Amino acid sequence: MLEAANINKSFDGTQVLNNISLEVDTGKILCIVGPSGAGKTTLLRIITGLEKADTGQFKIDGKAFDPESNTTNEAMIGVVFQDFRLFPHLNVLENITLAPQLALHQSKAEANAKAKEILTQLGLEDKADIYPFQLSGGQKQRVAIARALALNPKILCYDEPTSALDPGLRESVAQLIERLKAQGMTQIVVTHDMEFAQNIADKILTVKPNREA
Amino acid sequence: MDGVLKYMLEILPSLLQGTKLTLGLFAITLVLALPIGALVSLGLRSRFKPIQWILKFYVWLMRGTPLLLQLIFIFYGLPVLHIYFERFSAAGFAFVLNYAAYFAEIFRGGFQSVPEGQFEAARVLRLNYSQTIRKIVLPQVTKIVLPSVGNEVINLVKDSSLVYVIGLGDLLRAGNVAMVRDVTLVPLLMVGAIYLALTALFTYLLRKVEQHYSYYH
Ligand SMILES: Nc1ncnc2c1ncn2[C@@H]1O[C@H](COP(=O)(O)OP(=O)(O)OP(=O)(O)O)[C@@H](O)[C@H]1O
Numbered sequence: 001m002l003e004a005a006n007i008n009k010s011f012d013g014t015q016v017l018n019n020i021s022l023e024v025d026t027g028k029i030l031c032i033v034g035p036s037g038a039g040k041t042t043l044l045r046i047i048t049g050l051e052k053a054d055t056g057q058f059k060i061d062g063k064a065f066d067p068e069s070n071t072t073n074e075a076m077i078g079v080v081f082q083d084f085r086l087f088p089h090l091n092v093l094e095n096i097t098l099a100p101q102l103a104l105h106q107s108k109a110e111a112n113a114k115a116k117e118i119l120t121q122l123g124l125e126d127k128a129d130i131y132p133f134q135l136s137g138g139q140k141q142r143v144a145i146a147r148a149l150a151l152n153p154k155i156l157c158y159d160e161p162t163s164a165l166d167p168g169l170r171e172s173v174a175q176l177i178e179r180l181k182a183q184g185m186t187q188i189v190v191t192h193d194m195e196f197a198q199n200i201a202d203k204i205l206t207v208k209p210n211r212e213a
Numbered sequence: 214m215d216g217v218l219k220y221m222l223e224i225l226p227s228l229l230q231g232t233k234l235t236l237g238l239f240a241i242t243l244v245l246a247l248p249i250g251a252l253v254s255l256g257l258r259s260r261f262k263p264i265q266w267i268l269k270f271y272v273w274l275m276r277g278t279p280l281l282l283q284l285i286f287i288f289y290g291l292p293v294l295h296i297y298f299e300r301f302s303a304a305g306f307a308f309v310l311n312y313a314a315y316f317a318e319i320f321r322g323g324f325q326s327v328p329e330g331q332f333e334a335a336r337v338l339r340l341n342y343s344q345t346i347r348k349i350v351l352p353q354v355t356k357i358v359l360p361s362v363g364n365e366v367i368n369l370v371k372d373s374s375l376v377y378v379i380g381l382g383d384l385l386r387a388g389n390v391a392m393v394r395d396v397t398l399v400p401l402l403m404v405g406a407i408y409l410a411l412t413a414l415f416t417y418l419l420r421k422v423e424q425h426y427s428y429y430h
Pocket residue numbers: 011012016034035036037038039040041042043192
């Protein structure tokens with residue numbers, strides 16, 4: 001379970017996030033919605049430690065943690081970026097196994113076995129040896145999900161998981177997220193697609209644009 | 214014709230001796246200047262301002278003055294301040310300093326063209342700074358900078374002839390000595406041919422390295 005309270009964030013004197021609080025129960029899906037520029041991505045970047053909040057308290061399973069120095073495996077939060085950000089010089093398998101070897105000190109064999117398992121689960125078992133530029137958008141996204149899952153995160157976050165894909169793939173992303181939920185994964189999904197959110201969410205948080213300058 | 218061939222065979226050993234020195238300087242410069250250049254380019258991106266200023270000044274100085282002047286300064290100038298270099302060390306020192314500055318500029322451009330998103334992806338995957346640089350950034354930078362580094366490598370083969378001025382027996386000097394002694398152009402033509410062979414060889418090797426990195430785009 002993730003709890004975040006009183007998150008404030010300004011850029012150059014302009015307040016973007018005004019006292020936001022949120023809560024996600026273990027194994028549930030929280031969708032963060034709101035118009036463009038409201039601060040959804042910023043909120044997600046704060047939760048994942050890529051941006052520092054001006055104020056805010058964070059707890060995972062009741063224990064306080066600092067997303068910016070999120071180093072213990074207990075507090076691990078995985079991210080699937082809107083533009084995936086796969087490593088272009090590494091093949092699919094290497095993309096997935098690099099971090100488990102370097103950050104979790106898994107052996108290569110151990111990391112490979114786990115990665116193959118995840119790839120199979122995501123229907124990518126025949127893609128292990130090819131490079132990101134050879135993948136379709138939907139496949140890239142699944143590799144990005146596999147890469148995040150390989151670190152055994154407690155929570156998985158997505159920024160606009162449907163925006164870079166064909167509308168036809170929307171349903172399959174929803175199914176994938178549901179499937180991970182069935183396995184007990186806690187997930188936070190940023191989207192401006194209200195219908196998509198209502199489809200998958202256990203809870204919806206609306207971020208409103210802040211008009212004060 | 215026989216006479217020319219015989220003469221060529223006669224002076225070939227001394228030219229090859231000079232080629233050895235040229236290649237020695239070439240190798241030392243590449244092996245040291247490439248990693249130093251990469252480190253300097255990282256320093257140029259440092260958030261610690263004084264480091265940035267010092268390194269910027271260094272790059273500015275090295276790129277803004279002739280390598281020949283730097284060579285003369287180190288070998289003939291520094292002894293005035295009681296700093297003495299043996300000839301080959303002076304040459305190596307000047308070349309490494311000079312080429313590291315050029316490589317630093319090339320690498321700086323290379324680092325800039327790796328998207329910030331790659332650093333962030335590495336960060337959320339909990340790689341530390343040195344892992345991120347070694348495993349994610351440097352391989353991508355290498356591919357980007359290869360053509361420019363290749364140009365410098367070819368320049369280096371030719372620039373090495375500047376050590377002539379501090380009295381080192383490189384390829385050019387060996388040819389010149391033979392020409393003056395025997396009053397013939399043949400040695401200089403041979404020197405030209407050897408330089409051409411060297412640059413052709415390195416151009417070929419560089420193309421091979423570029424091909425090695427062409428497995429993705
Ligand atoms: N690094 C930054 N520096 C300055 N301003 C920023 C920065 N990042 C975001 N902002 C500003 O914060 C506001 C919120 O941006 P954010 O990207 O979080 O919105 P969003 O809700 O994700 O929008 P969208 O739906 O278009 O993705 C915007 O006005 C943006 O210009």
